[in-house]
Amino acid sequence: xxxxxxxxxxxxxxxxxQQNLDIRTVTLGLSLEECADEDISRxxxxxxxxxxxxxxxxxxxxxxxxxxxxxxxxxRRIAVTPMAQLAAACxxxxxxxxxxxxxxxxxxxxxxxxxxxxxxxxxGTGDADARLIGSIPSALxxxxxxxxxVNVASTRSGINMDAVLRMAEVISETAEATAExxxxxxxxxxxxxxxxxxxxxxxxxxxxxxxxxxxxxxxxSGPGVVRAxxxxxxxxxxxxxxxxxxxxxxxxxxxxxELIAREAARRLGVQxxxxxxSLAPTPAAGDSVAEIIEAIGVKRxxxxxxxxxxxxxxxxxxxxxAMGTSSIGGLSGAFIPVSEDAGMVRAxxxxxxxxxxxxxxxxxxxxxxxMIVIPGDTPVETIGAVISDACAIGVxxxxxxxxxxxxxxxxxxxxxxxxxGLFGTAPVMSxxxxxxxxxxxxxxxxxxxxSSLRN
Amino acid sequence: MHTPAIxxxxxEDRVGIVAAISRVLADSGTNIEDIRQTIISGIFSMTxxxxxxxxxxxxxxxQRRLTEVGEEIGQQVTLQREDVFRYMHRI
Numbered sequence: 394x395x396x397x398x399x400x401x402x403x404x405x406x407x408x409x410x411q412q413n414l415d416i417r418t419v420t421l422g423l424s425l426e427e428c429a430d431e432d433i434s435r436x437x438x439x440x441x442x443x444x445x446x447x448x449x450x451x452x453x454x455x456x457x458x459x460x461x462x463x464x465x466x467x468x469r470r471i472a473v474t475p476m477a478q479l480a481a482a483c484x485x486x487x488x489x490x491x492x493x494x495x496x497x498x499x500x501x502x503x504x505x506x507x508x509x510x511x512x513x514x515x516x517g518t519g520d521a522d523a524r525l526i527g528s529i530p531s532a533l534x535x536x537x538x539x540x541x542x543v544n545v546a547s548t549r550s551g552i553n554m555d556a557v558l559r560m561a562e563v564i565s566e567t568a569e570a571t572a573e574x575x576x577x578x579x580x581x582x583x584x585x586x587x588x589x590x591x592x593x594x595x596x597x598x599x600x601x602x603x604x605x606x607x608x609x610x611x612x613x614s615g616p617g618v619v620r621a622x623x624x625x626x627x628x629x630x631x632x633x634x635x636x637x638x639x640x641x642x643x644x645x646x647x648x649x650x651e652l653i654a655r656e657a658a659r660r661l662g663v664q665x666x667x668x669x670x671s672l673a674p675t676p677a678a679g680d681s682v683a684e685i686i687e688a689i690g691v692k693r694x695x696x697x698x699x700x701x702x703x704x705x706x707x708x709x710x711x712x713x714x715a716m717g718t719s720s721i722g723g724l725s726g727a728f729i730p731v732s733e734d735a736g737m738v739r740a741x742x743x744x745x746x747x748x749x750x751x752x753x754x755x756x757x758x759x760x761x762x763x764m765i766v767i768p769g770d771t772p773v774e775t776i777g778a779v780i781s782d783a784c785a786i787g788v789x790x791x792x793x794x795x796x797x798x799x800x801x802x803x804x805x806x807x808x809x810x811x812x813x814g815l816f817g818t819a820p821v822m823s824x825x826x827x828x829x830x831x832x833x834x835x836x837x838x839x840x841x842x843x844s845s846l847r848n
Numbered sequence: 849m850h851t852p853a854i855x856x857x858x859x860e861d862r863v864g865i866v867a868a869i870s871r872v873l874a875d876s877g878t879n880i881e882d883i884r885q886t887i888i889s890g891i892f893s894m895t896x897x898x899x900x901x902x903x904x905x906x907x908x909x910x911q912r913r914l915t916e917v918g919e920e921i922g923q924q925v926t927l928q929r930e931d932v933f934r935y936m937h938r939i
Contacts, residue, residue, distance in 0.1 A: 397933040399884050399895045402856055405936055406926060461907050463928035648935040716939070 405645075409464060413617035413680040414646065416653050417673045418468040419455050420508075420593035421448050422600035422608040422666060425474045429482035436483060437494035444471060444498035444507075447607055452503045454660045462656075464649055467614070467675075467815075471499060472598035473509035481521035488525050492532035492539045499538040506581075508598030510541040513588065516550040516838075518559070526556075529563050533578035534570035540596035546586035546784035548791045552839035554781065560584045561777035561833075564798060568769065572802035575810045579799040580732075580764060584780050586787030586794045591667050592723045597760070597795055608666035609658040610723060613650035613714075616672045616734075617680040618642055619706070623688040635689055636709040643670070643713030651718040667722025670714035671759055672706075674734035676817035682706075682727050683736025683746075694736055695746025703727065704757035724793055726759025732812060732819030733764055741820050748779070748822055756786045760795040766810050766819045769802040775828035776800065781839070789842050849902040852881075852930040854895060855914070859923035861892040868921050872913050873898060876905035892923070897930065 408414035428443055430436035452469050459466040473495065480488050492510050499507040510532055512522040529541045543560055546552035564579055571578030583597040590601020593610035600608075622642045623635060630638075650668045658665035674682045682703075683694035689702040707727045715721060729751065731737045740746035748765065755761020762783050767776075780796045787794035799819075801810050806823045857869060866885070873880060878898050885894040900910055911927050918925030 397854065397930075397937060399886070399893065401937045402854055402895050402933060403893070405933060406856060406858075457908070460911065461929050462932045463926055464932065645936040649932065652932060652935045 408618045412621045413614070413675065413677055414649070415465040415467050415614050416611060416650060417614035418470050418593050418612040419451070419466050419653065419657050420470040420472050420598055420610045420612065421451050421661065421663070422472045422591065422604055422610055423447055424600055424604065424606045425479060429479045431483050433483045433485045433488070433490050436479065437490050440491065440494045441498045441501070444473070444495070445501050448502050448504070450661055454657060458653060458656050458660070462653065464653065466653065468505045470593070470595060470598065471504050471507040472593070472600045472610070473507065475509055475511040475513060475599050477512035477519070477522045477525040478602070480525050481519070486524055486527070487531065488528040489531045489535060492528070492536050495539050496536035504538070506538050506540055506595045508540040508542065508595050509600060510539050511543060511599045513544040514556045515544050515547040515553055517553065518556055526559060526563055529582060530566040530570040530578070533567050533581050540581045540598065542583040542585060542588065542597045542599060544585040544588035545780070546788050548587060548788050548845045549841055551841040552586070552781060552784045552788055554833070554839055555836045557584070557781045557784065558773065558777040558833050558836065561773040561780060564776055565773050565800060568800045568802050575804065575812070576769065576799050576801045577812055580797065580812060580816055582797065584796045586784040587792060589723060589793055593669050594671060594673065594724060596797065604666070605664050607663040609654055609661060609663055610666040610669065611650050611654035611657070612669040612671060612673060612723065613646050614673050615642070615646040616674045616682050616685060617677070618646060619672065620679060620681065620685045620688050623685055632705060636705055639706060639709035640713035643710040644717045647714040647717030651720070654720070665720065667720045668718040669723030670710055670721060670725040671723065672710055672727045674728060674730065675815055676733055676735050678735065681734045681736035682729055683734050683740055687736065693743060693745035694740040695750045699750060700753050700757055703729070703754050707758045724759040728760055728763060729754055729758060730764035730797070731822070732766065732817040733815060735817070738817070738819060741822060748824060752782060752786070755783055755794055756790060759793060762796040762798065764797055764799070764816070764819065766799045766801050766804070766821045767824050768805050768821055769800050771800045771824050772828070772830070774830040774833040775824055777833045778829040779824065781833070785839070788839070789844065791844060851900045851902055851907060853898050853900050854928050854930050854933055855898050856926045857892065857894040857918070857923050859892055861887050861890055862921065865892055865921055865923060866894070868917050869914070869925070872917050876910050876913065877901040878905065878910060
């Protein structure tokens with residue numbers, strides 16, 4: 394018997410065909426610890442062999458699942474052991490060959506991105522960490538699919554302010570190294586506070602030390618579906634009704650993610666990891682977190698009320714998602730990348746959305762200062778101070794915050810930068826010029842907050 | 849392997865839709881377990897629960913044939929594994 398009603402079938406079809414429901418990413422996490430070698434060329438070859446042999450089925454499996462279930466899987470990605478861990482085995486200062494090897498492996502198996510050119514330095518920067526961080530500009534300039542991330546702060550250890558300033562320099566150097574592509578390299582570089590080990594989303598994915606050898610993590614999507622549901626509510630529906638509608642929708646989206654994650658893990662013969670409940674926008678019309686905020690009732694994203702609407706959205710998605718899967722993980726909070734969300738771009742162009750408001754929004758959702766293009770001549774101390782503000786929010790509130798700033802070389806406020814594809818288009822945003830330059834030059838460690846003492 | 853799937857057909861009403869779709873299903877060894885069909889303002893809408901015999905006709909091959917016949921008769925035909933609906937709409 395058909396125990397699904399025709400209305401439910403039509404609802405699912407509409408979600409897919411008209412509201413951009415998709416699985417944003419199936420990310421295969423792989424441990425590459427066995428590849429560590431004192432010879433960097435040998436290590437690179439081992440890495441290529443390991444990634445290709447373990448992940449060669451990823452793309453065909455995702456294509457088959459997407460077709461059979463009728464839900465597109467937009468990205469197929471790999472996350473690997475943080476490269477600084479492997480780099481400890483070799484003495485080389487320039488670790489670009491490791492990035493090139495990952496790029497080659499990604500190209501061979503046809504995945505979109507590979508994440509894990511990463512280091513965790515929240516409590517102190519080791520020798521291999523410093524070499525890896527120093528290699529980031531050249532690694533990102535010479536590869537297409539490799540993403541880098543560095544964790545500079547955590548609730549348990551506070552903020553490594555020296556690392557924050559160093560990352561500001563690295564962002565600036567990366568912008569310079571990729572100047573001919575409007576500093577696009579910075580779009581593949583994230584600075585984290587409270588980085589997670591199982592994030593399936595780029596550019597901040599890596600395969601943490603607490604993970605098994607191989608694991609499938611899935612990132613759901615669906616801002617378009619949530620926006621359609623909120624828009625369909627009557628104008629006088631109260632906020633409890635809005636939260637309820639979002640919650641019910643989040644449940645359905647998450648169930649789709651859970652099903653795909655289980656099936657992908659089964660077919661790949663690896664453990665299923667987590668489902669990441671983040672709402673991830675795309676530049677496609679209507680697939681926008683900003684437009685959900687506006688559908689809830691804010692005139693333009695960034696205006697007063699935005700933080701309230703975003704907090705409600707974020708919380709309702711988690712509540713619905715928590716019913717949909719027992720394997721919640723990753724970042725699991727709404728993303729608000731500017732260039733990747735047409736509604737955010739419009740809000741910036743109309744003067745409604747500023748960097749300061751995005752910072753406030755960071756405190757109630759996941760990864761706030763994301764894909765923000767700033768003037769190419771922004772001083773490194775200013776970039777560092779923006780990063781440390783995001784870190785302070787994360788450290789004190791015991792949450793992940795990430796910063797992905799792009800100081801586009803030769804561009805000034807109001808100019809438009811186009812990256813194409815999922816990275817989208819963005820206006821150059823202004824940065825408050827009264828930055829804490831002296832604060833940044835003090836360096837040292839911002840101590841862990843009292844709230845970190847929980848035992 | 850016998851795979852339960854949902855077949856949905858949507859388009860302008862005309863003669864021979866059910867016949868054309870059923871022929872593809874019969875030829876591929878796909879069993880129809882249940883059918884629901886309505887016409888709303890001239891739009892033909894049919895959902896079927898079917899069981900695909902994947903040893904006889906692989907899932908992707910059946911999808912290809914159904915899309916082909918859908919194009920011939922001007923209907924949007926979608927075949928999806930049934931568990932996606934069960935997962936999304938049932939606790």
